[in-house]
Amino acid sequence: MKIDAIILAAGKGKRMQSASPKVLQQVAGKSLLQHVLDTSLELKSCQPHIVVGDQASLVKASVSAPKNSKWSKQAKQLGTGHAAKQSLKGLRAGSIALILYGDVPLVKSSTMNNLVKAAGKSSLALLSFEQQTPKGYGRIIRSPGGKVLGIVEEKDATTEQKKITEVNSGIMAVASNKLEELLNGLKNKNTAKEYYLTDIVSLANENKIPVKAVKLDSKEEVLGANNREELNQLERNYQLLKAKEFLKKGVIISDPARVDFRGEVKIQKGSSIDINCVFEGKVEIGKNVIIGPGAIIRNSKIGDGSRIEPYTLIENAILEKNVSAGPYAHIGPDAHLEENSEIGNFVEVKRSKIGKGTKAKHLAYIGDGQVSEKVNVGAGTIFVNYDGKNKNKTKVAKGAFIGSNSSLIAPIKIGQNSMIGAGSVVTSDVPAERLALGRSRQRNIKKK
Ligand code: UD1
Numbered sequence: 001m002k003i004d005a006i007i008l009a010a011g012k013g014k015r016m017q018s019a020s021p022k023v024l025q026q027v028a029g030k031s032l033l034q035h036v037l038d039t040s041l042e043l044k045s046c047q048p049h050i051v052v053g054d055q056a057s058l059v060k061a062s063v064s065a066p067k068n069s070k071w072s073k074q075a076k077q078l079g080t081g082h083a084a085k086q087s088l089k090g091l092r093a094g095s096i097a098l099i100l101y102g103d104v105p106l107v108k109s110s111t112m113n114n115l116v117k118a119a120g121k122s123s124l125a126l127l128s129f130e131q132q133t134p135k136g137y138g139r140i141i142r143s144p145g146g147k148v149l150g151i152v153e154e155k156d157a158t159t160e161q162k163k164i165t166e167v168n169s170g171i172m173a174v175a176s177n178k179l180e181e182l183l184n185g186l187k188n189k190n191t192a193k194e195y196y197l198t199d200i201v202s203l204a205n206e207n208k209i210p211v212k213a214v215k216l217d218s219k220e221e222v223l224g225a226n227n228r229e230e231l232n233q234l235e236r237n238y239q240l241l242k243a244k245e246f247l248k249k250g251v252i253i254s255d256p257a258r259v260d261f262r263g264e265v266k267i268q269k270g271s272s273i274d275i276n277c278v279f280e281g282k283v284e285i286g287k288n289v290i291i292g293p294g295a296i297i298r299n300s301k302i303g304d305g306s307r308i309e310p311y312t313l314i315e316n317a318i319l320e321k322n323v324s325a326g327p328y329a330h331i332g333p334d335a336h337l338e339e340n341s342e343i344g345n346f347v348e349v350k351r352s353k354i355g356k357g358t359k360a361k362h363l364a365y366i367g368d369g370q371v372s373e374k375v376n377v378g379a380g381t382i383f384v385n386y387d388g389k390n391k392n393k394t395k396v397a398k399g400a401f402i403g404s405n406s407s408l409i410a411p412i413k414i415g416q417n418s419m420i421g422a423g424s425v426v427t428s429d430v431p432a433e434r435l436a437l438g439r440s441r442q443r444n445i446k447k448k
C-alpha cells in the first residue's frame, strides 16, 4: 500500500514564545519536524508531503528530507484542515494519506502503520488516547454505543465536553481520494474561524465513511508540544523511553532520569553509564565500557572495556579497546587512541594519534601529534603545534620518554627510546636512543 505522509508544519506556534518556528524547536537535539519526518520514512513506500508556512524557507532549509519529498506552502495559517488541503495536488492516486502533525514528534512507525492498516481503502482512522488533563486537545465525541461521532476542539467545547478525557492525537489516515472529498467539505464556522482538520470526522459520518478510533495504551508517543513546558516534558519522555530501551538490552544506567541521548547512540551490553552523561550525534560504545558521571561524548567510537572517568569530553574521536580517559580530559576532535593507552587528568588531545600502551596521565597538551607505542608523556608536556600561522606536527617514536614540563616545538621528531629531560624546550629533532637536555644548567650561587 502506498502511503503519502502529510506533515503539517506551517503553524507559528505563538504559545512557544520563540522567534523560531515551533516545528524547529528541538527534542533530543533534533527538530520536532525532523523527528516526524524520519519516523515516517521508516514506513514502506512512504512519500512525505510537508506543508510549510511560517518562515517556510527557514523550515525547508533546516530539515534534511529525501529528494522525492513534496513541499507545499500554506500562505495564511487558516487552520489544520486548510493546511492539509495544500498537499492534495501532490498525492498519488490510490495512496493512503497519513496526516501527521509537525509538533507531535515521538509517534512510533509501528503506530503509524497500525493506523494506515485500520484505515484501509474504505475507512477513516484516527489515533486517540486518554489524557487526565485534556486541556488543549480536541475531545473525541462518542455516541452512547461508543461510535465516534466527531471531534470538538477545546475552544468550542461545552463544559460537559471539556470533561471528556479521550483526546485526539491529531494523527489520521484515510484514502487520498476520500481525503480530498472530505477536506472540500470543511467550513470555518467555529470560535477560531479556522478550517479544522478534525471536522473531517463528522463529515466522514455524514458521507457514510466508516470511522475507526485506534486508542493508544501509552500516551508518551503522542503528546504534543505547544509551549516550553510541554517541550521539556517531551524531552524527558523521549529520554526516558531511550533509557528504557538501553536497560532492556543490558546496559546499566545509574539513573534513567539523569542522562541525555541526542542522536544515534549505540551501546552494547554490560556497559554502564553514570549520572549526567550526554551523548550527541553518532556514538558507538562497545561492551563493558565504564562511563563515569558528567561525561560528554559526541560523534565518537569507544572500544570494549574502555573506561571514561568523570567529566571527560570526547568528540570526533576513536578510542580502541581498554583505553582509559579522564577525569577531566578533552579528547578530540580527530583523536585516535589505540588499545591500552591512558589519557589522564586535564590532558587535551587534538588531531592526534596515540599509540598502544602510551600514557599521558597529567596536565598535557597533545596537538597535531603522531605518538607511537609505549611512549610516556610527562606531566605538563606541551606539543607546541602553532607558530602563529600554521599548525605543525610532532612525531614521537616508540618507547620515548618525555620528561615533565617539556615543550616540543613543532615541526619536530623525537626518536625511538630517546629521553627528554624534564623542563626542556626541544627545538630540533632528537635521534633514537639519546638523552636530550634543552634547559639551562643549574647554578647554585652562594648567598651574600
Ligand atoms: C490540534 C488538533 C487537536 C489535537 C491536537 C493534538 C485541530 C483543529 N486540532 O490542536 O484536536 O488534540 O492538535 O496535538 O487540528 N498547522 C498548520 N497550519 C495551520 C495551523 C496549524 O500547518 O493553519 C500545523 C502546526 O504547525 C502544527 C499542527 O498543524 O504542527 C497542529 O497545529 P496546532 O495549532 O498546534 O493545533 P492544536 O491546537 O495543538
Ligand code: CA
Binding pocket: 103, 224, 225, 226
Ligand atoms: Ca499542537
